[in-house]
Amino acid sequence: MLGSVASLPQQPQRPPSSGHMVVCGDDTLARRLAVELRYVYGERVTLVLPPGRDTSSPELPLTQRARAGALFGRMSAAMNRNGAGTGDGDTNAGVEAVRIMEAHEPSDDVLEEAGVDRAAALALVYDDDERNIRAALTARRLNPRLRLVIRLYNRKLGQHLETLLDQAAAVSMPGLDPTALDASTTVLSDADTAAPALAATALTGSSKVIQAEGLLLRAVERTPPRPGELADPGLCTLALLSSTSQDPAGAEGSDSSGDEGPQLLPDLATVNAATGRGTIVLETISQAGPDRAPTRMGGRGAPLGQVFSRRLRWSALGVAAAVVALAIASVITTGDSPVRAAYLTMLDLLAMGDPAVEKDDSDSRQVIQLLSGMAGLLLLPLLIAAVLEAFGTLRTASSLRRPPRGLSGHVVLLGLGKIGTRVLVRLRELDIPVVVVEEDPEARGIPLARSLHVPTVLGDVTQEGVLEAAKIRRARALLALTSVDTTNLEAALYARSVKPDLRVALRLYDDEFATAVYRTLRTAHPGALTRSRSVSHLAAPSFAVAMMGRQILGAVPVERKVMLFAALEVAGHAHLEGRTVDQAFRAGSWRVLALDATPPADRVPDLAAVPPFDPLDPTGTGAPDRPSGLVWDLHPGYVLRAEDRVVIAATRRGLAELLRGQRSATRR
Numbered sequence: 319m320l321g322s323v324a325s326l327p328q329q330p331q332r333p334p335s336s337g338h339m340v341v342c343g344d345d346t347l348a349r350r351l352a353v354e355l356r357y358v359y360g361e362r363v364t365l366v367l368p369p370g371r372d373t374s375s376p377e378l379p380l381t382q383r384a385r386a387g388a389l390f391g392r393m394s395a396a397m398n399r400n401g402a403g404t405g406d407g408d409t410n411a412g413v414e415a416v417r418i419m420e421a422h423e424p425s426d427d428v429l430e431e432a433g434v435d436r437a438a439a440l441a442l443v444y445d446d447d448e449r450n451i452r453a454a455l456t457a458r459r460l461n462p463r464l465r466l467v468i469r470l471y472n473r474k475l476g477q478h479l480e481t482l483l484d485q486a487a488a489v490s491m492p493g494l495d496p497t498a499l500d501a502s503t504t505v506l507s508d509a510d511t512a513a514p515a516l517a518a519t520a521l522t523g524s525s526k527v528i529q530a531e532g533l534l535l536r537a538v539e540r541t542p543p544r545p546g547e548l549a550d551p552g553l554c555t556l557a558l559l560s561s562t563s564q565d566p567a568g569a570e571g572s573d574s575s576g577d578e579g580p581q582l583l584p585d586l587a588t589v590n591a592a593t594g595r596g597t598i599v600l601e602t603i604s605q606a607g608p609d610r611a612p613t614r615m616g617g618r619g620a621p622l623g624q625v626f627s628r629r630l631r632w633s634a635l636g637v638a639a640a641v642v643a644l645a646i647a648s649v650i651t652t653g654d655s656p657v658r659a660a661y662l663t664m665l666d667l668l669a670m671g672d673p674a675v676e677k678d679d680s681d682s683r684q685v686i687q688l689l690s691g692m693a694g695l696l697l698l699p700l701l702i703a704a705v706l707e708a709f710g711t712l713r714t715a716s717s718l719r720r721p722p723r724g725l726s727g728h729v730v731l732l733g734l735g736k737i738g739t740r741v742l743v744r745l746r747e748l749d750i751p752v753v754v755v756e757e758d759p760e761a762r763g764i765p766l767a768r769s770l771h772v773p774t775v776l777g778d779v780t781q782e783g784v785l786e787a788a789k790i791r792r793a794r795a796l797l798a799l800t801s802v803d804t805t806n807l808e809a810a811l812y813a814r815s816v817k818p819d820l821r822v823a824l825r826l827y828d829d830e831f832a833t834a835v836y837r838t839l840r841t842a843h844p845g846a847l848t849r850s851r852s853v854s855h856l857a858a859p860s861f862a863v864a865m866m867g868r869q870i871l872g873a874v875p876v877e878r879k880v881m882l883f884a885a886l887e888v889a890g891h892a893h894l895e896g897r898t899v900d901q902a903f904r905a906g907s908w909r910v911l912a913l914d915a916t917p918p919a920d921r922v923p924d925l926a927a928v929p930p931f932d933p934l935d936p937t938g939t940g941a942p943d944r945p946s947g948l949v950w951d952l953h954p955g956y957v958l959r960a961e962d963r964v965v966i967a968a969t970r971r972g973l974a975e976l977l978r979g980q981r982s983a984t985r986r
Contacts, residue, residue: 731755736762780805883965
């Protein structure tokens with residue numbers, strides 16, 4: 319049924335204009351994405367949300383529309399404080415620019431009323447893959463030129479869907495520009511986007527990895543060696559951390575932190591003046607190998623360490639040592655060859671030999687036979703125990719493992735939903751020991767934890783004894799990634815009471831709540847690292863860049879800000895084309911990091927893809943003599959040409975300014 323069109327307070331009713339963008343979703347990501355498009359990129363946005371509850375009763379929660387309105391209001395105020403309205407026109411003229419509709423399903427009528435047939439881009443970010451797929455097929459039929467950005471958890475299905483929808487667009491419009499077709503459908507996963515940043519919080523140094531054309535870019539946090547000194551700049555300094563990062567009462571920086579907050583892409587003078595502040599630097603660039611499957615905690619199937627207990631293995635080793643000792647004693651006392659001595663010892667051990675009662679049998683032979691018989695008595699219960707243990711282990715091979723008794727230095731992961739499952743995969747790829755805590759035995763990630771033999775504790779993390787069962791006292795970090803903020807907070811507070819120096823990362827939605835939590839934990843435990851992360855806050859910039867038709871290589875969180883890595887064609891960018899690398903650098907906005915040296919005709923469309931490894935064709939293109947890959951040691955005086963493609967690091971607003979400048983140049 320077609321839902322009603324709902325407006326924010328004092329918003330005039332008007333139909334959507336041509337070239338606007340439509341966002342359809344049912345959770346926080348949809349609202350965050352609308353905020354990103356409206357207040358960062360200055361786009362006209364229609365937001366389609368499911369109807370919320372009646373707010374006439376004070377005990378009921380806010381409706382989806384009311385939540386969106388509150389979020390837009392906070393963002394508008396923050397942008398006005400930061401002067402975001404300056405530039406190419408007033409891109410943040412008020413929250414009335416966001417048109418909100420309410421509808422149960424993204425049906426044909428709803429999409430038509432939202433203006434999908436005239437829109438430039440549509441984002442389908444429902445938390446249901448099937449609903450997103452149905453809506454994508456409908457939208458492609460209504461507007462073959464529409465740029466689609468689809469949220470799917472199933473990555474393999476997403477690859478097939480991209481191909482299908484692009485083919486549908488080509489069939490509907492045979493003359494469609496192939497360049498436009500490349501950007502017509504993009505499938506993203508908020509879980510995949512946020513998982514690297516969330517997993518990095520569990521690591522010392524908070525390493526972040528960005529992948530581009532088979533290369534891995536690692537950005538790490540570094541602290542100055544002593545007060546008043548500068549941290550190692552690495553290859554280049556990407557960001558300065560908050561000046562209050564060493565202050566127990568200091569808050570993690572956000573867009574509204576002012577001068578005390580983190581500074582993205584600072585110039586050299588700013589870096590030199592910021593003594594004593596932590597930094598995020600580009601540390602290394604290395605060649606990426608093919609994707610490696612997550613390693614199992616104990617190998618494939620039922621490993622030896624799980625089939626037989628440690629006590630049983632030590633007992634077997636003792637019996638084997640006794641057999642070897644008896645065989646050696648037989649060689650020494652009877653003069654038999656080592657092979658015959660070992661053979662007779664085994665016969666005696668298994669009670670298969672004749673008794674040594676003949677006249678030519680020596681006393682030493684009889685003693686050895688008695689000792690062998692006694693060892694055989696020890697072997698019998700050992701064999702029975704091995705059979706019983708193997709039977710029990712194989713019977714429960716598909717069950718969840720309990721945390722081993724001596725486990726330490728691991729990460730405790732709370733929650734195995736979409737986000738927790740992806741983070742678990744990332745941690746296992748890094749060979750980090752993990753113990754999972756999950757309340758629901760039917761949770762999405764339980765089969766994965768079972769297949770990887772990851773120790774799992776089933777229980778409510780807020781109940782006493784659950785975190786103790788996960789060996790929280792000997793853990794290196796806690797990742798609280800459930801979908802309930804209060805549960806994550808309660809678990810973090812309890813874990814800190816048990817182990818005050820524990821590294822803690824919480825998944826929290828509300829920025830004000832996250833800031834309050836961060837300050838409280840830092841004040842109570844100044845010597846421990848605390849981080850709060852919002853999945854929608856980490857993922858929304860990537861979805862927004864995809865809606866603008868640009869390729870996003872990755873997003874790196876800098877406290878509560880986000881820095882983007884993107885691939886751009888220089889043509890049409892007045893701030894890049896015809897300028898040197900040094901001139902193209904704008905502090906606080908963008909910085910050119912690399913140049914794609916590949917001829918335009920041979921360039922791969924997706925820089926983030928890892929080329930297949932072939933010793934005769936390392937570039938994976940069938941052209942071994944092709945100039946390979948990206949050039950990172952660019953001379954500051956290199957002049958950027960229209961045909962160049964570059965990799966840049968940019969702030970959200972800096973990238974938006976680049977794209978607005980390109981559109982203005984195109985219109986002229």
